[in-house]
Amino acid sequence: MISQPAPESSRALLSEDAYQQIKDALNNFLLVPGDRFTETQLSEQLNVSRTPIRQALFRLQQEGFVEVLFRNGWRVLPLDFAKFDALYDFRILIETDAIQRLCDGRSSGRPPKSNIQLQALSEVWLAPKAKRLSEAHQVSQLDEAFHCAIVEAAGNPAIARTHREITEKIRVIRRLDFTRNPRIDTTYDEHAKILRAILNQRADQARMLIKAHIEVSQLEVRKITLHQLESARSRPRTSRELAEG
Template sequence: MTRKTAVKRKESMADRVYEALKDDIFEFRLIPGDKFSEGDVGTRLSASRTPVREALYRLQREGYVEVLFRSGWQVKPFDFQQVEELYDLRITLERAAMHKICALDEPPQALRTLTAIWNPDHPSERAVGSTVRALDESFHCDLVAAAGNREMTRIHREITDRLRIIRRLDFTRDDRVDATYKEHSEILAAIRAGEATVAADKLTQHIRTSQKAVREITMERIREAAEAHRGGRKIAPESA
């Protein structure tokens, strides 16, 4: 085996461990506060120490886990105060983007593309599951990018990445999917009409409603997982 092949294989294993652990956290098979060791992960995923450590450090940088002094690792507890602050910053950026877009001489191409996505001819044409989650994230990111400020776009993308673990839960209920289509359509209509303040206000209400929903769902999922743990029904995290 060449050195290049060995490095590539190691990177592939680290990616596999990373994706497996991240999925366990996102699906609440590992809940906030759960502790584990590198050896536990390595045994479960048939991985050596180096790729396991690389995956854990990557998750640590992204804010999902934290290392404990001489005690292994822990799924990082939710900091709801930090989440509130990230939502506040997100709203500030997206409101500013609404005003910038409405002030453009020509509507951006992204506006036409988003309008087509969020105004389907028939409800059966709506996206479902992970697809609607991805489309929702793109909706907000594409609008900010359409404002033309690269630094605003970069910071907004970082906030989006940090909020993804809870925002994804907003689409586990049909009523939230219906509301998202309706509210996105109304926001786009206000932008097309050049009504920046109306668009910004509708956007703010939309985000706050989603924020409240995902917090409630998150707390519910954590309670359910914690009860399963205490009842001896803890589901072993799935391997990659």
């Protein structure tokens, strides 16, 4: 019996799954700038055929993560610090505007304290110190969720979608920032201050705090070295990271 080709939907799912797994490897520093690899190697590691691997890699190439080498596989591209700098500037504009909308009540016509998303953030970031998480990967995910939730709570889906796209593009940099434990404690403290200012409708203070908070991360991006990337690759993996990678 002649085997039938996989349905288009199945091929698309395989390609999407390969894309997510390779991107997770990049974000979790299993692949770092300068690394070279072949489609065959990834095919064996992910246990899928080369076609979805190739489709995923071309997608990642369009996004600026990898490049194809002539007759020699693929390479992870160097970090584009100028691009990251511009994305951080864009983040500041979006998040400070979202805070202004929340404090003014423009998002829902209600005060911030009645906003369900902000109430959920309060349970995480205003919790006692004894309940704080200490695992870097988990806190980095909570950090992303905090900033995305503030923008989403402001009530403009188009702006929130753009903000999520920025978040995707800078994820690898933000996770590197959380390989240092002092940054975890600082993030909890700074998020708590930002959130309290929003809940009390102190727009100017909240805008100033979140701008300074993002700018600290922006400055750290400029200090990243290849040694830091290699150190992040070699650090022990959590079970969650291993599952994602």
